[in-house]
Amino acid sequence: MADSAAAVIEAHDIHTRFGDQVVHAGVTFSIDRGELVAVIGGSGSGKSTLLREVVGLQRPSSGQIRLLGEEVWTAAPATLNALRQRVGMLFQDGALFSSMSVGENIAVPLREHTRLSPATIERLVTLQMALVGLTPADGEKMPSELSGGMRKRAGIARALALEPEILFLDEPTSGLDPVTARQFDQLLLSLNRSLGITVMLITHDLDTLIGITSRIIAIGNGTVIADGPFAQVRHHDDPWLREYFNSRPAPRDAPTPLDQRPSSSQPLSQAPSPAPSLSRPQMRLPSYP
Numbered sequence: 001m002a003d004s005a006a007a008v009i010e011a012h013d014i015h016t017r018f019g020d021q022v023v024h025a026g027v028t029f030s031i032d033r034g035e036l037v038a039v040i041g042g043s044g045s046g047k048s049t050l051l052r053e054v055v056g057l058q059r060p061s062s063g064q065i066r067l068l069g070e071e072v073w074t075a076a077p078a079t080l081n082a083l084r085q086r087v088g089m090l091f092q093d094g095a096l097f098s099s100m101s102v103g104e105n106i107a108v109p110l111r112e113h114t115r116l117s118p119a120t121i122e123r124l125v126t127l128q129m130a131l132v133g134l135t136p137a138d139g140e141k142m143p144s145e146l147s148g149g150m151r152k153r154a155g156i157a158r159a160l161a162l163e164p165e166i167l168f169l170d171e172p173t174s175g176l177d178p179v180t181a182r183q184f185d186q187l188l189l190s191l192n193r194s195l196g197i198t199v200m201l202i203t204h205d206l207d208t209l210i211g212i213t214s215r216i217i218a219i220g221n222g223t224v225i226a227d228g229p230f231a232q233v234r235h236h237d238d239p240w241l242r243e244y245f246n247s248r249p250a251p252r253d254a255p256t257p258l259d260q261r262p263s264s265s266q267p268l269s270q271a272p273s274p275a276p277s278l279s280r281p282q283m284r285l286p287s288y289p
Contacts, residue, residue: 006032007066008166008198009054014063016049023049024060025222031215033165036192036199038209041219042240047202048170050219054200055089055168056080068165085113088159090169095155096143102154103129103139109161128157132187149180156187167191169201173208181205185212206248 007030016024023046031037041047052058054065056072065072070083096105103125110121129139132153143151152172159167172188173181189212192199203209209216209230216233218226218241226236234245 008033008068009200010064010066011050011054012064014050014053014065015061016046016053017061022222024063024219027063027219027222027224029217029224029227031198031200033198034192034196035214036188036212037201037215037217038213039200039202039217039219040204040209040244042244045219046222047219051168051170051200051202055087056084085109085162086164087166087168088156088162088164090152090155090159090167090172092171092174096151096158098143100142101139102134102141102143102146105143105154106139106158106161109158113162124161125157128160129154131160132157147180148175149177149184152176152184153187156191160191164197166198166200169199169203171202171204173203173205178207182207182211188212206245 009029009031011030012028014024014027016022023044027046027050039047039050049058053060054067054072056067059073067083068086070079072080072083075083096102097108100108103122106125106128107121110116110124114121116124125139126136129136134150134153134157138146138150138154143154146154156167167188169188173184176184185208188199188201191197192212201208213230215229216226217224218233218236218238220238220240225238226233226241233241236242
C-alpha cells in the first residue's frame, strides 16, 4: 500500500452498482508519485470501470476518489477540466480519430487547450513523436496505415502532449505480438523512469507484470484482494490469483527490469525502439488564466 502523504491517486471505499449488479464493494487503494502500478482481475471484475472512475469519466455509486490532491467527484467543472489536463489516457488500440492524420491526432490536445501558434504545435508534435519512437513520416500517415503497435505509440504521444503527471492505460499490450508488446513495455518503463511519470495500467499480460511493474493491485469479489510487488502477489492464496499465475510458470520472484536485460538481436517490428534514456523536450507550455 502506498504512503497516503505522497499519493497522487487515492480511492477510498469505492462502491459501483449497475442495477442489481455489484461491481465494486469497497475498493480502497492509493498510488504514489513515480510508481508504475498494474491493476489485474478476472473478466467482469470492474478494472476498466475503476479506471474510468479515477479519471472522472464515470461516477461510482459511492466512495471517494482523489487525483493529484483534488476530490474528483465534488470538484467544480472548471477544476475537473484543469485536472484532466494534468493526466494522459491511452484507451485500447489508441482510440485515434480515423479521419485525421497521426500528427493531427497528436496535435488535438494542444489545439484544444493552449494558444500556441500552428508552427509551435507542429514542432511539439514532432518532438512527442520522437519521444515514443515515431518518425515525421509516420505523422503524415492515417491511423489505418499503421500497425497496432504504432497506433498505440501514437496514442501515447497524444496522451503526453500536455506533459501529464500521470498516465492511465487500458490493456496497452492487448492485440500486439510478443515482440511489439515487449517494445511497448520498454517505452512505458522509459517514460516512467526518465520523465518521472506515474503510470496506472489495466492489464492481463503476465510478461508486463513480470517485466516493468513496481506494484500490482488485484481486484476480485468487488474488493482489493492483493496489493504489493510481484513476488508477494504471485504467492497470494486467492484461488483466482493462483490460477492466473500458474497459467504459465514465472521465471523468477524478483524480475529483472526490461532495461537491465541483455538486448535481443531480433529486428524490431515496424517501429523503432525508443532511446534507453528519455528526456522531456525543453519547450514548456505556457500557462493561461
